[in-house]
Amino acid sequence: MRFTPWLRRAAALAAFSTLSWAHAQILIGQTVGITGSAAATVAESMKGAALYIDHINARGGVGGQKVEIVSLDDKFDPKLTLDNTRILIEEKGVVGLFMTRGTPHTQGIMPLLDQHGVPLVGPSTGAIALHKPVHKYIFNVRAPYQREVEKAITHLNTLGVKRIGVVHVDDTFGADGLAGAQLGFKANSLEALFVEKFDRAKPDFSAIAPRVATKEPQAVIFIGTGAAVVDGIKALRGAGVTGQIVTLSNNASGGFVKALGDQARGVVVTQVFPSERSLNHAVIKEAMDLARARNAGELTPAMVEGFVSAKVLVEGLRRAGAKPDRAKLHAGLESIKNWDLGGMELNYSATDHSGLTFSDLAIIGPDGRFRR
Incomplete structure (x- = not known):
């Protein structure tokens, strides 16, 4: 099997230019439906995450180490999600996993997370089963x-x-x-x-x-x-x-x-995030500025989810200290308390991995934009 680095794949899908990953030192794994019924939304969330990961790597990475997210296509098939997770954990040796998509897909890999002690940051699903009871290795970002x-x-x-x-x-x-x-x-x-x-x-x-x-x-x-x-x-x-x-x-x-x-x-x-055009939230303005600098077009809600989830991942890696491993990343994530990621406060603890609680409604207007 040929592994294509995540952001190169994201670029192909979203027409988004990224950095070279030849010297990346921190490996994070992702299995997601690059093709399949969820592909359009997946491409946008990856594009949003790429905005932040590229930005961090351009500034030297985390503790002097650049971050590489290796993404495998599971075609939105839970069986492939499980197979890909085994490859990422057991063969690629990733430090953590990032933004799986789908409820049965994420539930299906929970035993592997337990077996190998691998944290999963920002699953793109609001399944209550990932919130209650608290799963030791799943760190939700979005609300249920x-x-x-x-x-x-x-x-x-x-x-x-x-x-x-x-x-x-x-x-x-x-x-x-x-x-x-x-x-x-x-x-x-x-x-x-x-x-x-x-x-x-x-x-x-x-x-x-x-x-x-x-x-x-x-x-x-x-x-x-x-x-x-x-x-x-x-x-x-x-x-x-x-x-x-x-x-x-x-x-x-x-x-x-x-x-x-x-x-x-x-x-x-x-x-489950503020409006992609809301300048009242610093995290949205930050994403807007980076998107503008990279000619990435207008933000979408899916891009915001990817961007915010990437910020949480990077914060966990920063708190993991030098040479982060799976256990250090887990400890780093659980140490996040009262953290302002830009107008939104995120908290984790050993007894709460729910992340944010924000929820809202939007209606699609005649121009195809989401209106609050």
Whole structure:
């Protein structure tokens, strides 16, 4: 197997120029769906992380050592995620792992993290199972999906929207999102108008969409990933569903908006970071300035997630001291308390690896931008 350095792969995917990695000294591993249904959002999150990692390496790296993130394509397939993780840990000898994507994918590698004592920073999933109970080697950055869904239902209820249904992927991610929806319904004294689930491997909405249309929902919470959600939204609209569509932050990318095309306008997407155009948060301004300096285009929510997660990784490496290893990185991450990463405070401890708690809602405007 030929290993392509992460940022070179990111450059190919996102048309983003990066530094040479020939002399990198700190190896961090990543297994992620460079291809597959989540590819568009993955490319943007990698691009955002690259902004910060490039910046740090240009200034000499961490403790004089440059950071290399070696990324392998798991095609958004949990089995490949597990295989890639074994390669990264056992063959490549990475110090830590970074920004895996997908709930079943991340849950599937937890035994390997335990076995080898490898910290995972910033998994790009808000599964509550990664927060509670605390997993020793998983350091979350973003808030849980359940908080996102509950907030969305509460917001809809305040607008007088009561007839709300749920369409979710039939896997652990979908079950987690559904649990959050149930909490939201209960908190607002509502009941789900309907609950429909679709197959993760072969999503088919030909029967689901007409059934949903007969219910005449005012809103549909759509829990799934990338291409499947795009196809599902188009199928719902094609069947005559006119209610509000709400999906989760894992779809908060420009690629998702582009794939939706004419159906994008008005879709609500939950968010777990401040607006990519908010100058009120220093971390956003920092990312904007670096993006502008590298002609990387406008920030997207997915880029912000990658950027912030990279900042957390680098802070953990700094606190790990000279010649960081897996144990030192773990200790360094757990020492992060009351850390201001730019208008957002992050805390870890031995009993709390949840990271940030921020959540918000955005709607896709006619210009394809996320509006708060």
